Amino acid sequence: MTQIPRKIRLACRDIWKLYGPRGDRPAASLDEVRARAAGGRSFAALSGVSLEIAEGEIFVVMGLSGSGKSTLLRAMAQLIRPTFGTVELDGRDLTAMSARDLRRVRHYDMGMVFQHFGLLPHLSVAGNIALPLKVRGDSAAARDQAVAQAMELTGLSAMAERLPGQLSGGQQQRVGLARALAAGPGLLFLDEPFSALDPLIRRELQDELMRLQASLHKTMIFVTHDFSEAVRIGDRIAIMKDGRLCQVGTPEEIVSQPADDYVRSFVAGVDLTRVIRCASVARPASRTDYALTVRGDSRLHEAAGLMAAGPVGVLDGEGRLIGEVDAAAVLAAVSGNRAGAA
Ligand SMILES: Nc1ncnc2c1ncn2[C@@H]1O[C@H](COP(=O)(O)OP(=O)(O)OP(=O)(O)O)[C@@H](O)[C@H]1O
Numbered sequence: 001m002t003q004i005p006r007k008i009r010l011a012c013r014d015i016w017k018l019y020g021p022r023g024d025r026p027a028a029s030l031d032e033v034r035a036r037a038a039g040g041r042s043f044a045a046l047s048g049v050s051l052e053i054a055e056g057e058i059f060v061v062m063g064l065s066g067s068g069k070s071t072l073l074r075a076m077a078q079l080i081r082p083t084f085g086t087v088e089l090d091g092r093d094l095t096a097m098s099a100r101d102l103r104r105v106r107h108y109d110m111g112m113v114f115q116h117f118g119l120l121p122h123l124s125v126a127g128n129i130a131l132p133l134k135v136r137g138d139s140a141a142a143r144d145q146a147v148a149q150a151m152e153l154t155g156l157s158a159m160a161e162r163l164p165g166q167l168s169g170g171q172q173q174r175v176g177l178a179r180a181l182a183a184g185p186g187l188l189f190l191d192e193p194f195s196a197l198d199p200l201i202r203r204e205l206q207d208e209l210m211r212l213q214a215s216l217h218k219t220m221i222f223v224t225h226d227f228s229e230a231v232r233i234g235d236r237i238a239i240m241k242d243g244r245l246c247q248v249g250t251p252e253e254i255v256s257q258p259a260d261d262y263v264r265s266f267v268a269g270v271d272l273t274r275v276i277r278c279a280s281v282a283r284p285a286s287r288t289d290y291a292l293t294v295r296g297d298s299r300l301h302e303a304a305g306l307m308a309a310g311p312v313g314v315l316d317g318e319g320r321l322i323g324e325v326d327a328a329a330v331l332a333a334v335s336g337n338r339a340g341a342a
Pocket residue numbers: 019020043045063064065066067068069070071072225
């Protein structure tokens with residue numbers, strides 16, 4: 001079972017988004033939305049999506065092209081209004097909010113990062129990062145301080161005066177990230193932020209995002225069509241198909257218990273040793289001290305090299321022994337045979 005130990009920040013309740021002749025008109029009831037969707041003239045890009053996102057988690061929305069990921073993210077951020085259903089931020093219904101209140105929420109509580117960076121070409125790095133702060137009316141002094149801090153966090157301090165055209169793709173996306181962070185929002189929406197980058201830079205920025213998250217503890221909604229990216233950075237992943245959620249779970253839950261063949265088809269290409277944690281396959285300890293130990297949240301591939309001489313002790317976050325793993329446990333986990341695991 002998925003456990004959400006923290007406070008719910010964002011909740012979608014039965015979100016529908018229809019496109020078509022009267023797609024923009026909100027539906028008054030579920031019966032109406034269903035009738036419109038069934039009529040054939042409207043197309044349901046989202047069909048009754050409900051989920052809850054906890055404070056401080058990186059929540060990844062993953063699916064193939066056209067599955068509804070961007071529509072879901074845009075509906076959560078209220079860039080589009082759902083045809084039916086509510087989106088709640090800290091218990092406040094965004095779909096019922098006035099335009100003025102919504103603007104305030106966007107300016108202070110939400111940051112956005114897009115695939116194609118969205119930088120203004122005639123503004124410097126610092127100018128681009130400062131823009132949302134200027135729009136919401138921050139003083140020049142407050143802006144300068146926030147921009148300097150965001151550039152420091154994202155490693156851009158030496159490039160403040162460069163124009164976007166003088167930056168690599170990876171550097172441009174750092175500016176996109178810095179711009180989203182500068183306003184100090186608790187919630188970040190990232191729509192395929194690294195998809196336009198080559199694999200090495202992409203990995204570097206994934207690492208950067210995880211490093212930032214370890215100190216900033218934002219709530220992030222991250223859209224990708226790349227399953228390996230999803231399992232790498234997500235605390236939880238929602239897998240979408242045809243505007244519906246197929247499965248929501250931790251990377252480990254998804255790779256070890258895929259809900260259907262669609263999900264299974266993504267899992268097939270993934271190195272399970274990079275997803276499954278040692279604690280998940282640990283057996284009861286057979287002794288009280290081990291020459292070598294690993295933390296329970298280490299992935300199997302990190303521990304595999306240590307197992308040549310026998311079982312390795314597995315420790316919890318406080319350094320207490322919680323079990324042991326050996327090569328057989330790793331093999332059983334990656335071959336789908338978890339028999340013998342605790
Ligand atoms: N403005 C629109 N009008 C009509 N149909 C739309 C509109 N926007 C999206 N759609 C349709 O809704 C479905 C979901 O689109 P969406 O962009 O959310 O998919 P996605 O999973 O983000 O895909 P991609 O990875 O290609 O961006 C698609 O079939 C798309 O054609």
